[in-house]
Amino acid sequence: xxxxxxxxxxxxxxxxASINLLGHRPLLxxxxxxxxxxxxxxxxxxxxxxSPSGPVAIVVSIPEQRVFVYRNGIRIxxxxxxxxxxxxxxxxxxxxILEKDKNHHSSTYNNAPMPNMNRLTWxxxxxxxxxxxxxPASHGCVRLPSKxxxxxxxxxxxGTPVILAGSHTDPQEVIHPGLVLGDYAxxxxxxxxxxxxxxxxxxxxxxxxxxxxxxxxxxxxxxxxTVLENGAVVASGKATITNPEQPLGRHxxxxxGAHEGQSGMIWxxxxxxxRTGVPLGQPDEAVLKRIKSDETVRQAIVDRMHPGMVLxxxxxxxxxxxxxxxxxxxxxxxxxx
Numbered sequence: 001x002x003x004x005x006x007x008x009x010x011x012x013x014x015x016x017a018s019i020n021l022l023g024h025r026p027l028l029x030x031x032x033x034x035x036x037x038x039x040x041x042x043x044x045x046x047x048x049x050x051s052p053s054g055p056v057a058i059v060v061s062i063p064e065q066r067v068f069v070y071r072n073g074i075r076i077x078x079x080x081x082x083x084x085x086x087x088x089x090x091x092x093x094x095x096x097i098l099e100k101d102k103n104h105h106s107s108t109y110n111n112a113p114m115p116n117m118n119r120l121t122w123x124x125x126x127x128x129x130x131x132x133x134x135x136p137a138s139h140g141c142v143r144l145p146s147k148x149x150x151x152x153x154x155x156x157x158x159g160t161p162v163i164l165a166g167s168h169t170d171p172q173e174v175i176h177p178g179l180v181l182g183d184y185a186x187x188x189x190x191x192x193x194x195x196x197x198x199x200x201x202x203x204x205x206x207x208x209x210x211x212x213x214x215x216x217x218x219x220x221x222x223x224x225x226t227v228l229e230n231g232a233v234v235a236s237g238k239a240t241i242t243n244p245e246q247p248l249g250r251h252x253x254x255x256x257g258a259h260e261g262q263s264g265m266i267w268x269x270x271x272x273x274x275r276t277g278v279p280l281g282q283p284d285e286a287v288l289k290r291i292k293s294d295e296t297v298r299q300a301i302v303d304r305m306h307p308g309m310v311l312x313x314x315x316x317x318x319x320x321x322x323x324x325x326x327x328x329x330x331x332x333x334x335x336x337x
Contacts, residue, residue: 036078039066041134044079044148048155051076055254055308057161057270058127058152060142061168062090065135067127067144069152072256073171073268077151082143083136083164090140090164094252094272094312095120096215097160098231102153104128114141116149118156120164127152127162158230159213161252161310167273174253174285177264181216181225181293181301214304216311218291220248225293227300235300240292248290249281250274253311267311287313 036045054072061068062083069077084090097118104117104126114128129150130143137143142164144152217226218239227235241248249271256266269283281287291313293301 036066039078039080041080041082041132042145044077044145046077046148046151048076048151050074055160055256055268056155056157057163057171057252057254057268058156059163059165059168059270060090061165062092062136063166064168066168067142067148068168068170069155070171070268070270071155073173075170077148079144079148079152080132080134082130082132082134082138084138084140085136088139090136090138090142091125092164092166092272092274094314095125095162095164096213096231096310097156097158097162098122100153100156100158115146116144116153118153118160118162120162157213157308159215159308159310161215161254163252163270163272165273169271171254171268171270172283173256174267174269174283174288175259175264176267176285176288181218181288181291181298214301214306214309216301216309218248218311218313219317220244220313220315221317225291225297227297227304229304234304235297237294237297242290247281247315248287248313249283250315251281251283251287251313253283253288253313255305255307255309255311257307 034043034045039045048071051071051074057070059068059070060066060081060083065081065083067077067079067081068075069079097120099117099119101117101119102115104114114126114130116127116129118127120126125140125142127142127144127149129146130138130141132143132145213230215228217228218224219226220239220241223239223241223244225237225239226233250273252270252272253267254269256268258264259266267288269287271281271283288311
């Protein structure tokens with residue numbers, strides 16, 4: 001059996017040249033094997049066979065100038081990147097993909113090409129193909145090797161979580177003995193479990209305009225829970241947090257589905273780091289067990305549960321000032337305003 005440990009231990013690398021933003025023809029090289037730490041600008045790894053299906057999560061480590069791609073909790077790719085230069089720094093925080101455009105052009109910077117664009121904010125931050133000089137050089141976007149951006153575009157969907165961070169960790173599997181944010185009767189769990197198995201999985205086909213992406217924000221700062229659907233608030237209420245004097249930490253939990261062997265949900269959990277790269281707590285089952293919601297919020301979550309749903313814990317307030325318009329963004333405090 002192929003385990004996550006075996007996958008991560010045997011992780012190797014490949015390479016591709018970048019596309020030049022001035023319109024020069026890109027060199028589309030296939031991946032070649034190399035140690036991840038030895039990747040040079042424009043090089044990347046790509047091994048989708050290590051986890052053929054499941055929800056995708058992307059972590060961008062700004063200090064390392066690396067992009068880490070996980071599917072179903074297993075790392076399938078690493079790429080070099082170029083983030084924002086001084087004066088145009090890439091914000092750190094938790095984002096979800098808001099829009100995809102394979103042949104996008106910038107409306108701000110002289111109609112510059114932004115192939116394979118995955119939009120993170122409406123004010124200009126995105127993942128896209130671009131020039132990679134080996135250091136931060138963009139106007140805030142995350143530039144990627146051309147071929148890598150093409151591969152990545154093929155597996156993301158609206159709602160895919162993207163963590164822009166001061167460091168990175170691999171996801172860990174968390175099994176919560178119930179649904180989430182409340183106590184549930186067994187019959188309730190069975191009903192939701194059955195619904196999950198019947199859900200159309202967003203990574204199996206491109207999400208259409210009629211589909212929805214659900215995210216939950218649990219704020220320790222203001223003791224609230226907010227449920228968003230396609231970036232718009234659909235429910236909010238008070239969070240009851242056990243031992244509130246202890247931080248919840250900065251974590252992202254992505255729902256993988258119901259556990260086969262016990263009444264519980266499988267989540268893939270990733271910590272998100274600010275620019276200091278300092279972790280705050282561990283993303284484990286104990287974090288989820290500490291959080292309870294009121295009935296209105298609980299029902300809103302149950303009605304919208306689907307594989308790939310994102311739950312974020314944060315020490316920041318969850319009011320609209322932490323987001324720009326209807327973007328799903330939880331920026332670090334030094335990035336706000």
